[in-house]
Amino acid sequence: MADRKQFLNSTSIDPELEKLLKDSKKNSVSEQELREQRISFAYGNAMGSESVTKDSVRRSSESIRLTN
Secondary structure, eight states: OGGGGGGTSOOOOOHHHHHHHHHHTTOOOOHHHHHHHHHHHHHHHTTTOTTOOHHHHHHHHHHOOOOO
16 A cells, blocks of 8 residues: 555646647547558567568558448
Protein backbone atom coordinates (compact mmCIF):
# COMPACT_ATOMS: atom_id res chain seq x y z
CA MET A 1 0.00 0.00 0.00
CA ALA A 2 2.93 2.32 0.64
CA ASP A 3 3.68 2.38 -3.09
CA ARG A 4 0.24 3.77 -3.85
CA LYS A 5 0.07 6.55 -1.27
CA GLN A 6 1.22 9.05 -3.87
CA PHE A 7 -2.09 8.54 -5.67
CA LEU A 8 -4.25 9.19 -2.62
CA ASN A 9 -3.37 12.86 -2.38
CA SER A 10 -4.92 15.44 -4.62
CA THR A 11 -2.33 17.02 -6.88
CA SER A 12 -2.51 20.09 -9.04
CA ILE A 13 -2.24 19.85 -12.81
CA ASP A 14 0.79 21.42 -14.43
CA PRO A 15 -0.63 24.52 -16.18
CA GLU A 16 1.64 24.10 -19.20
CA LEU A 17 0.59 20.49 -19.64
CA GLU A 18 -3.07 21.41 -19.23
CA LYS A 19 -2.73 24.06 -21.95
CA LEU A 20 -1.05 21.59 -24.30
CA LEU A 21 -3.83 19.06 -23.73
CA LYS A 22 -6.53 21.64 -24.42
CA ASP A 23 -4.75 22.82 -27.56
CA SER A 24 -4.33 19.25 -28.81
CA LYS A 25 -8.11 18.75 -28.73
CA LYS A 26 -8.42 21.39 -31.47
CA ASN A 27 -6.20 19.45 -33.89
CA SER A 28 -7.62 16.66 -35.99
CA VAL A 29 -5.57 13.75 -37.21
CA SER A 30 -5.37 13.30 -40.97
CA GLU A 31 -5.86 9.91 -42.62
CA GLN A 32 -2.17 9.90 -43.60
CA GLU A 33 -1.05 10.58 -39.99
CA LEU A 34 -3.38 7.85 -38.71
CA ARG A 35 -2.03 5.40 -41.31
CA GLU A 36 1.57 6.18 -40.30
CA GLN A 37 0.67 5.68 -36.62
CA ARG A 38 -0.78 2.25 -37.44
CA ILE A 39 2.31 1.32 -39.43
CA SER A 40 4.57 2.45 -36.60
CA PHE A 41 2.51 0.48 -34.08
CA ALA A 42 2.65 -2.70 -36.17
CA TYR A 43 6.38 -2.29 -36.77
CA GLY A 44 7.04 -1.69 -33.07
CA ASN A 45 5.20 -4.87 -32.16
CA ALA A 46 7.16 -6.87 -34.74
CA MET A 47 10.58 -5.76 -33.54
CA GLY A 48 13.03 -8.59 -33.11
CA SER A 49 12.16 -10.17 -36.43
CA GLU A 50 14.93 -9.27 -38.86
CA SER A 51 12.66 -9.87 -41.85
CA VAL A 52 10.23 -7.12 -40.78
CA THR A 53 11.10 -3.56 -41.76
CA LYS A 54 9.02 -0.43 -41.60
CA ASP A 55 8.81 -0.49 -45.40
CA SER A 56 7.60 -4.10 -45.39
CA VAL A 57 4.89 -3.17 -42.88
CA ARG A 58 3.95 -0.19 -45.05
CA ARG A 59 3.65 -2.43 -48.15
CA SER A 60 1.60 -4.99 -46.23
CA SER A 61 -0.74 -2.29 -44.96
CA GLU A 62 -1.64 -1.47 -48.57
CA SER A 63 -3.08 -4.95 -49.17
CA ILE A 64 -4.65 -5.64 -45.77
CA ARG A 65 -7.96 -3.96 -45.04
CA LEU A 66 -9.81 -3.88 -41.72
CA THR A 67 -13.58 -4.26 -41.70
CA ASN A 68 -16.10 -3.13 -39.12
